[in-house]
Amino acid sequence: MKYVGKYDELKVTKVAEGIQRRIVKTDNLMMVNVEFTDGPTTEPDPFHSHPHEQVSYMIEGEVYLFVGDEEKVHLKPGDHFAIPSDVPHTIQRLTPVVKLIDCFTPLREDFL
Structure with missing residues (x-):
């Protein structure tokens, strides 16, 4: 297992145009660095x-x-x-760039 996740070395996953994420995890916990560069948006994203x-x-x-x-x-x-x-839940981006950290338990297998 890799214990350190340096931001510039983590795998970048493009989720959609203007949305990318980097993931670090253990067997039971996941941290996801999400970067949105598609804002501001005029409407909220669909609820999920x-x-x-x-x-x-x-x-x-x-x-x-x-x-x-x-x-x-x-x-x-x-x-x-x-x-x-x-x-x-959902969000609406109010600024050109939004960066956040999401933590999930159990792991989001759909992100891996």
Whole structure:
């Protein structure tokens, strides 16, 4: 197992135009560095949910976070959020670049 994931050495996965991610993981926990360069967006991304628990940390940029039927929340660098299993959620990017860290348990096999 590799214990260190240097940002510039991690495999880059292009998710879509303007969205890429880098992953470091153990057997039971996954950290995903996500970089969006397609903002600002005029609408939120489609809602999605997954059986994984998720906690996230905003590194750069600003977003609106939408969770279930709750009011949207404006997030900026330094803010955190947590999403329980199977709860619909999404974001809308408010700045040209958004960088965040997502952590998941169990592992997102669909990301590997």
